[in-house]
Amino acid sequence: MDYWMKIVYRSSWLIITAGWLCLDATASSVDDFRYFRNEVPTFAKEIENATVPVGREATLSCVIYNLGNFKVAWVRVDTQTILTIDDVVITRSQRISVRHMTDASVDYPYYLHHPHQQHPHNHHQKNKSFLLQSPPAVEVSTVQPETPHRRPSSGSIHKTWQLIIRDVQSSDAGLYMCQLNTEPMTSHTAYLSVTVPPDIVDSESSGDVMVTEGQNTTLRCSATGHPLPVITWRREDGRPIQNHALTVEGSVLHLTRIPRQHIGAYLCIASNGVPPSVSKRFMLRVQFPPSVTATNQLVGARQGDINITLECHCESFPKPVVYWLRHSTGDVVVNGVKHREEKRETNHYKVSMQLVFLHLEREDFMAYQCVCRNTLGIADSVVRLYQIHPVADDGNEVYSEADQQDGLGGGKEQLSSTWDAEKSKDESSTKRLAVNKHASAKTQLAVGGRSSSAVDISSWFLSTLCILVSMTKTR
Incomplete structure (x- = not known):
């Protein structure tokens, strides 16, 4: 029974095949039929190269x-x-997988070719044999055969095989091959490029730098990434680096004869078109001894004025210790109910220091010394606070009894007083002098032609009279 069943089965197969061949003869020539019987898989199109950022998913598609x-x-x-064969993943990497899809409607452009007729855009690899299974001697397909010179119909079946790599690493970059176990072996290749955002290598880069003013130094910044990052230098405060350039390109930044103005933060920025760009901050510190300048060396005020400020500016690095002294005694001025000290850092090496008098009293009028000190030296400047007296209708200053007893100045020292420059351009500056303690009455010196006292007139008259008497006796 089995023997006869086999005969019936084979007879039926021959009848079906003969009928299909008769139908096919009306649509194809004898040459087409011969080619169809020997037809092998072909690549429908080239495999596209892929560029993927590190950490993302890459897909390479092979259409057959x-x-x-x-x-x-x-x-x-x-x-x-060998990564995959058919649906089986050969590699041990858990990040690699394969999938395939069948598309019977896509009509690709003419890239099809017979394996013995090489297409100008196709690349065969005949010497790489990775697959062991051979095709059957004769395969009968229900798909209408196409010659190498025909465009496949829209009903042709295409299978897309995709290689998927998850969490792509930079080591995954390289050439990948989609291979068919035909005879001879055929394949197409595609390149996977993995872009890596820039990263600064701290071990190969400089750190913060401290130099003495006038010296030279070099800052280095090393970065990795794919493509290779471009390194740009700029100052954090936006000021020029050197030669009036706001930015400098290159992994090395040379600074020569560094002035104090170059102190501050420098940024090394690495970018390669793959976000995000990264930067490293370098602090350049320039050491120099302190210097001090007073905003105004002479400050005038009236007794009873409030919030009168003396100000000095100190430049120093390392950061200085600043304080005020009474110039005549050397005593340190401390904060109290009468005055307070204030200081404000305007940048990395400049300090503004103020001495504020909350309510001026007569004994506050004197010279003060602003002092700036660091490990490299000390500097100071003197500010003189003088008293402005009220002015009478005749243009003379009005002095109180206490002023006259103290010699017209705040205290027994000699103090300079000036008129307002805008209001008295034609008047000379006045100078106050202490009167001789043995005189019977104190005198006042006129500023710009003021009248002397009666005592001075009497002294002049007596002196003149004595001279005349002497001249008469001589004759």
């Missing part, structure tokens, strides 16, 4: 026409590693 019972394999070319 008339695969039949042939097998598709993905191979890493540089390591000669």
Whole structure:
């Protein structure tokens, strides 16, 4: 019974095949039929190269026409590693997978070719044999055969095999091959490029730098990434670096004869078109001894004025210690109910220091010394606070009894007083002098032609009279 069943089965198969061949003869020539009987898979199009950022997912697609019972394999070319065969993943990497899809409607452009007729855009690899399974001797397909010179119909079946690499690493970059186990072996290749955002290598870069004013120094910044990052230098405060340039390119920044104005933060910025760009901050410190300048060396005020300020500016690095002294005694001025000290850093090496008098009293009028000190030296400047007296209708200053007893100045020292420059351009500056303590009455010196006292007139008259008497006796 089994013997007869086999005969019936084979007879039926021959009848079906003969009928199909008769139908096919009306649509194809004898040459087409011969080619169809020997038809092998072909690549429907080139595999596109892929560029993927590190950490993302990469997909390489291989589209094959008339695969039949042939097998598709993905191979890493540089390591000669078989990644997948058909639906089976060979590599141990858990990040690699394969999937395939069948599309019977896509009509691709004419890239199809017979394996013995090389297409100008196709690349065959005949000497790499990774697959072991051979195709059947004769395969009968229900798909209408196409010659190498015909465009496949829209009903042709294409299979797309995709190699998927998850969490792409920079080591995944390279050449990948989609291979068919035809005879001879055929394949297409594609390149996977992995872009890596820039990263600054701290071990190969400089750190913060401290130099003495006038010296030279070099800052280095090393970065990795793909493509290779471009390194740009700029100052954090936006000021020019050197030669009036706001930015400088290159991994090395040379600074020569560094002035104090170059103190501050410098930024090394690495970018390669793959976000995000990264930067490293370098602090350049320039050491120099302190220097002090007073905003106004003479400050005039009236007794009873409030919030009168003396100000000095100190430049120093390292950061200085600043304080005020009474110039005549050397005593340190401390904060209290009468005055307070204030200081404000305007940049990395400048300090503004103020001495504020909350309510001026007569004994506050004197010279004060602003002092700036650091480890490299000390500097100071003197500010003189003088008293402005009320002015009478006749243009003379009005002095109180206490002023006259003290010699017209705040205290027994000699103090300079000036008129307002805008209001008295034609008047000379006045100078106050202490009167001789043995005189019977104190005198006042006129400023710009003021009248002397009666005592001075009497003294002049007596002196003149004595001279005349002497001249008469001589005759």
